[in-house]
Amino acid sequence: MAGLSVDIALDYPGFALALSHDFPARGLTAVFGPSGCGKSTLLRVIAGLERGARGDVRFDGETWQGAGRPTPPHMRGVGYVFQDARLFAHLRVAGNLRYAARRARRAGARPDEAGIIAALELHDLLERRTTTLSGGQRQRVAIARALMGAPRLLLMDEPLAALDAGRKAAILPLIERLRDSAGIPIIHVSHDLSEVARLADHVVMMKDGRLVRAGPVAEVLADPDTASAVGVREMGALMPARVLRHHDDGLTELAVSGGRLLLPQIAAAPGTALRLRIPAHEVILSRARPEGLSALNILPGIVTGVHQGAGPGVIVKLRVGEDDLLARITRRSAEALALRPGTDLHAIVKSVSIAQADVSTAAV
Amino acid sequence: MTALPDLGPLWLSLRLAGWATMILLVVGTPLAWWLAHTRSRAKPVVEALTALPLVLPPTVLGFYLLVVLSPQSPVGGLWRDVTGTTLTFSFSGLVVASVLYSLPFAVQPLQAGFESVGRAPLEAAALLRAGPLDRFFTVASPLALRAYLTATVLSFAHTIGEFGVVLMVGGNIPGRTQVISIAIYEHVETLNYAQAHTLSAILLVFSFVVLLAVYAANRRFPIHVGG
Structure with missing residues (x-):
């Protein structure tokens, strides 16, 4: 199995995450569930950002977490798009992209810089300060920056949640294209079912820190037992x-x-x-x-x-x-x-x- | 106004402040970093220790330093065995004393700077394959540049202005430990008001110009530091 496989547990006061799942090695897997169900925390555990997590995380034959010291985040080759973009304020757009590309090349990868800039339509923004960008522009830069890092696995934490409908509509096709062309598994966290229906090949449905149902998107969305996680009105x-x-x-x-x-x-x-x-x-x-x-x-x-x-x-x-x-x-x-x-x-x-x-x- | 006073004490003060500031930035950075990121229960203890020089009378700090740095103590004795000189009543002793005395003026702005940078951009950098040192130099430091500027200026200015600690640890040896504040004190004690006036005016103008330059720079270049 070349994909991502997790079997993890994490306890915070008032919240527990316990989840075991083999993610598909291809395509976009949407992690769906209500706010506070642990979707983002799951993503952070996969990336290695939660030190309190116990259990196993394996990817592509490597053990990222298991017995012994976990692989630190910067050694995992994971791309991460944060909900709040997290662009570097001291660098321009081009500087943010270069930051990722340079380190990817040092690790022996060859990101297609021109291709990524074209795909996310960033040509006119390259010399802009990141503080002058709109929300949609920031997320496009954040996605491009993650891709410039030549990741082996792309994690997206509700990158569209903070955007209005118009900006969302402009970015969704870009993510669809990414899903079809990037050739790496993508895990996309969302609490918006229409987004999941549109983007996902597979769905992992979560509630209260646990997995409710996982499988191909059409199968999961047509499963009446997911009503408690989805909400009857959203079925x-x-x-x-x-x-x-x-x-x-x-x-x-x-x-x-x-x-x-x-x-x-x-x-x-x-x-x-x-x-x-x-x-x-x-x-x-x-x-x-x-x-x-x-x-x-x-x-x-x-x-x-x-x-x-x-x-x-x-x-x-x-x-x-x-x-x-x-x-x-x-x-x-x-x-x-x-x-x-x-x-x-x-x-x-x-x-x-x-x-x-x-x-x-x-x-x- | 009579002849120009001996400017030796001024140069000595500048040299002392320069050394102390450099050492403070090197020592204060990891300490401030630890304080900004630790969840250790020892944090308030270390914070209180770091802030002590803010509230202690300089004579108290100076007295303890005199005891610790003297050749009879383990620390001062070790220094004497290794270097053949004593820490008390020497320039090296003044540097050590100044570093401790000005520690909060370096650590506190840096800690606040690192805290306001937060973990978020560091996590973002880590997931772009940047290791810990890489993250520190390419993300945390540039984002905390203003804190570094503040720490540098405050450490330098505070060291220039110190009096009590220096007098206790270094005494008043012209050319070795007689810094400008002590020279002014001595001029006043010996009723040499003209010289005291000149040195005081130099210090006043110097301090004002430095602070003005910093505030002006801070205003013109908020946080951007390159492309």
Whole structure:
């Protein structure tokens, strides 16, 4: 196993982290959970910044922490993007980048300096003082600086959390490109599910310092048992889709494995692969094929599970084509429809409810 | 105003302050670094010891130094055996005394400087493959540059202005231990007001110009130190 493998424990007054997991050696793994669940602390343990951590951390055949002295952070070859950027105030943007590149070269690596500057669109910022940058610019520089260090593993601690929606939207595609081209595993901490749905190949879901569920992103997000960590209102399955054509009335037709969907205009060329996140509370279920409804998007499916939660709601898991879909309905409706595994159903997806932010342009 | 006074004591004071400041920066940096970063329970003890010269009457500090540095004590005796000279009533003894006397003026600004730099940029540097010394010289020091400037000026100025400790440890030997403050005192004692005036004025103008230069520089170059 060439990836990262951790089996660690850390105790602070009022907080305990205990987690064991083998991270995939490729792609972007999102560590997701509510604030204070220990996501960032996990990242700091991996980087070697938490001296109180016990247990094992191994990467690519090396033991970073185990029996004996832990490998100090500067010897691990880890890149780290902090939530607060942490640019060096005494250096300009170019100086910050050079700081990383010089030390990477000393360690025998060859960072593609021009390529990184181009990828993060930093040409016009190189001579700026870091104190004059906007939040989004600071994070772009921080990501570029981490890459200049030619890391073998990139850790990102909520780099977008402090940004407004517009700046976030400008950086997300850059991270997507990074995920697809960097060729190193990335661990990305986030408490924003739409960000996770958009970026992640794998998800590690945490709550109260412990792992709740881990696996491929579509599988984890379609698992009703994660409701306690995600929050019932946030539940929603991922569905890969492809743009078919744009209609004259402003709708875009998408192909999913279980049929067709019509969504308000998506700015992507026909053929583009997308990820849709369909919130569970935006799905209505019907046993008969509905007639005379204003909703456009109706997908046939089979019930694969009915999960009771606390309160009046249940989460129904459906198989639609080759993908999973979650629907949140009341227990009374579930009983009225006599839902059980194997029941044939029609899922009505309220087209306007699919948020544009959740429509990713990444290949699935 | 009569003839120019003997400027020897002024040069001696400058030489003493120069040496003391240099040694203080070298010794004070690791001490301030430790105080800024340690979680040891010994920290308040060390902080209190470092701050003692601020509150002790110089005569008390001077008295203890006289005892410790004298050839009869282990420290002073060792020095005499190694170098063949005594620490009391010598320039070397004055340097030792000045370093102790001005210690808080170097350590406290440096400690505050390192604390305000904090761990965050050092962690960032470590994760860009910078080792501990590398981090200190390329991140912590430049970010604490203003603290270094303050520590240097305060140590230097405070050493120039000392009187009691120097008198106790060094006495008043012209050309060896007679620094400017003692020379002025002696001129006054011998009713030689003209010379006392001249030396005092030199010290006053010198101190003001140094402080003015520092504050002006501090204002014009806040923290940026290169690209």
